[in-house]
Every structure is written in structure tokens, then in C-alpha cells.
Amino acid sequence: MKTKKIVIIPAYNEEDGIVRAVNEIRRLAPDYDHLVINDCSKDATLEVCRRNGFHVATLPINLGIGGAVQTGYRYALKNGYDIAVQMDGDAQHDASFLKAMEKTLLEENCDMVIGSRFIEKEGFQSSGLRRIGIQWFSMVTRILFGQRITDATSGMRMCSRNAMELFVKDYPRDYPEPETVCRLLRHHLKVKEIPVVMREREGGVSSISSLRSSAYYMIKVTLAILIERLR
Amino acid sequence: MLSIRARILIIGGLLVLMTVIINMVRRRTLELKYVLAWLLGDILLILFALFPGMMMWLARILGIYSPVNMIFFLGFIFLAGIVFSLTVALSRLSSGQRRVAQETALWEYEREYPKETAKDIDYEEQAN
Numbered sequence: 001m002k003t004k005k006i007v008i009i010p011a012y013n014e015e016d017g018i019v020r021a022v023n024e025i026r027r028l029a030p031d032y033d034h035l036v037i038n039d040c041s042k043d044a045t046l047e048v049c050r051r052n053g054f055h056v057a058t059l060p061i062n063l064g065i066g067g068a069v070q071t072g073y074r075y076a077l078k079n080g081y082d083i084a085v086q087m088d089g090d091a092q093h094d095a096s097f098l099k100a101m102e103k104t105l106l107e108e109n110c111d112m113v114i115g116s117r118f119i120e121k122e123g124f125q126s127s128g129l130r131r132i133g134i135q136w137f138s139m140v141t142r143i144l145f146g147q148r149i150t151d152a153t154s155g156m157r158m159c160s161r162n163a164m165e166l167f168v169k170d171y172p173r174d175y176p177e178p179e180t181v182c183r184l185l186r187h188h189l190k191v192k193e194i195p196v197v198m199r200e201r202e203g204g205v206s207s208i209s210s211l212r213s214s215a216y217y218m219i220k221v222t223l224a225i226l227i228e229r230l231r
Numbered sequence: 232m233l234s235i236r237a238r239i240l241i242i243g244g245l246l247v248l249m250t251v252i253i254n255m256v257r258r259r260t261l262e263l264k265y266v267l268a269w270l271l272g273d274i275l276l277i278l279f280a281l282f283p284g285m286m287m288w289l290a291r292i293l294g295i296y297s298p299v300n301m302i303f304f305l306g307f308i309f310l311a312g313i314v315f316s317l318t319v320a321l322s323r324l325s326s327g328q329r330r331v332a333q334e335t336a337l338w339e340y341e342r343e344y345p346k347e348t349a350k351d352i353d354y355e356e357q358a359n
Binding site: 060061170172173174216219220223224227230231 | 253262330
């Protein structure tokens with residue numbers, strides 16, 4: 001029986017990059033279904049998706065990246081998908097790596113494969129402040145969960161049904177990536193990383209910008225990971 | 232200013248409070264986002280209880296004569312701030328909930344009557 005695979009594309013105000021992103025996914029990974037989750041965008045993201053014939057589900061209120069992605073996982077789980085990949089809607093992620101991720105997931109029986117920017121250190125490496133955060137979480141996950149995750153905040157991640165079941169039950173609202181990786185580790189699910197190359201953001205604005213929100217992000221996620229360890 | 236016994240009791244109580252809060256987040260009863268302010272206040276109070284010098288220093292800087300008054304004053308500001316932020320969050324949640332409820336009602340209605348939604352009724356035909 002063929003494996004059912006889907007790409008989940010959370011999108012908030014991505015009218016500039018969404019067409020290129022989704023068309024590229026459809027072109028490079030035609031064996032994957034796709035579902036754009038429009039997180040109540042205030043711009044023309046929804047219209048642009050509909051006009052281009054993309055599969056798009058639209059949330060009636062803005063839930064944030066966590067809520068949007070969880071919606072995708074809910075759909076994937078309900079509809080019998082074996083593999084669900086999360087990819088950004090701004091064409092930062094390159095769909096040509098999906099094959100390698102899928103191969104790793106299936107051959108090595110993983111529950112999550114993360115596309116890491118920092119194994120080969122190629123391509124867009126993210127701004128300095130963000131990289132400090134990423135290295136910090138790399139250390140924290142190694143100390144608390146015994147595995148070094150080089151790119152815990154990567155939004156390019158592929159999941160098995162086991163992981164989907166956990167995510168559907170509970171998923172953090174904001175900055176969900178590091179915490180959810182730790183949750184899988186806590187349940188002794190297999191997480192692997194493979195090197196990918198990401199591009200710089202085309203249009204739109206990142207959700208982690210100012211210094212104040214960076215501090216909140218670091219504190220909140222570190223605390224969340226600590227509490228995850230206590231569960 | 233405070234006896235050793237009082238300070239130990241206060242620190243003990245604050246530590247118990249912190250444990251209770253963190254445990255509630257662990258059990259998913261509380262959401263971490265709304266709990267951060269409480270934890271911050273808790274930590275600050277523990278620091279004040281451990282190092283009364285900090286309280287004196289802060290009181291001097293703020294120009295308040297009595298450190299005890301300052302504690303009450305700051306405590307009040309802190310609580311008011313938390314309550315106000317909760318008011319904001321509550322308002323946002325209730326308007327979001329209203330929207331979701333309405334969208335659900337309309338979605339179910341359109342699903343149940345796919346052909347005969349309100350706009351399709353031919354009033355002329357009905358009148359005859």
C-alpha cells in the first residue's frame with residue numbers, strides 16, 4: 001500500500017511568497033499532497049491561494065504558528081496520512097530535500113526527521129541573535145534529553161503518525177519547535193536530523209524580531225523545555 | 232526588620248507557591264504564557280526575602296521612606312498589571328470565541344442544507 005504523504009504549510013500574511021513556495025513543492029514533490037493553513041491572514045494570502053488552486057484551510061481566528069501547524073497535523077491524522085511534513089510558506093524551505101528526509105524517516109524508522117541548517121552550515125544561516133538562541137537550545141536538549149539537536153527551531157520537519165498523535169493532543173501556541181522535539185524525545189521516539197539548505201526570507205516579516213520578544217522567546221522556551229523534562 | 236522566623240516562613244511559602252505553579256503548568260492546567268509574570272514576581276519576592284538590603288536600596292531609589300510600604304505599593308502595581316493583562320487576554324479570547332461559534336454555526340447550516348441555503352429560496356415561487 002502506498003504511503004500517504006502531505007506537506008503542511010502554515011501561512012500568515014504570506015501573499016508575496018506563498019505562490020512560489022507551494023508551486024515549488026508541487027513541482028519538486030508531486031507525490032505529496034499539500035495543505036496550506038491560512039492563519040487568519042490580514043492580507044490577500046487566502047485569495048492568492050484560492051486563485052492558484054492551492055488546497056487551503058482557513059482558520060476563523062489567528063492561532064499562531066503552533067495552532068496553525070496543529071490544525072495540519074489534525075487533518076493528516078484524521079485522513080490516514082503516514083507522513084506529514086511541515087514547511088514554511090515563504091519559500092525559505094527547499095522541497096528538493098523532501099526525498100532525503102523521507103528516505104531517512106522510513107529506512108531508519110524515525111518518528112521525526114528535522115531539516116537542519118547547521119550540520120553542513122550551508123546556505124542562509126540566520127541572523128546572529130537567532131543563532132545564539134539555536135545554539136543555546138542545542139545545549140539544553142543535550143543536557144536534559146541526552147540528544148544534541150543542532151537545529152531545534154527548524155520549521156522543516158517530517159513526522160510519523162506516532163509523532164502526529166502526540167502533537168494533536170497538545171501543541172504549544174508560540175515557538176513550538178524546540179519544545180515539541182523534546183516532547184518526542186521524552187516519549188523515546190526516534191528523532192534524526194539531516195542537513196538541508198535554506199534560503200533567505202523573500203517577502204513578509206519573521207515572527208521573532210525585536211530584542212524584547214527575543215528575550216521572552218528564550219526564557220519562555222527554556223522554561224517550557226525544563227517543564228517538559230518534569231512531565 | 233523581619234525576624235529570622237518570619238523570613239524563613241515567607242521564603243518557604245514562596246517556594247511552595249512556585250512549586251505549585253510549575254506543577255500546574257506541568258499538568259497542563261495552566262498555560263505557561265500567562266504564568267510567567269507570577270513566576271517572575273515570585274522570584275523577585277524570594278530575592279527580597281533573602282537579601283533585605285535589596286529592598287532598602289530599591290526604597291531609597293524610589294524615594295519611599297518605608298520598605299514595607301514599598302512592598303505593598305509595588306505588590307499592588309504588580310497585581311494591577313497582571314489583572315489588566317488578563318483583561319486584555321480575556322477580551323481577545325471572547326471575541327475570538329464568538330467568531331468561531333458563528334463560523335461553526337454557519338458551516339453546519341451550509342452543510343445540512345447544501346442546496347436550499349437562504350439565498351436560494353425562490354420567494355416568487357413560494358408566493359404562488
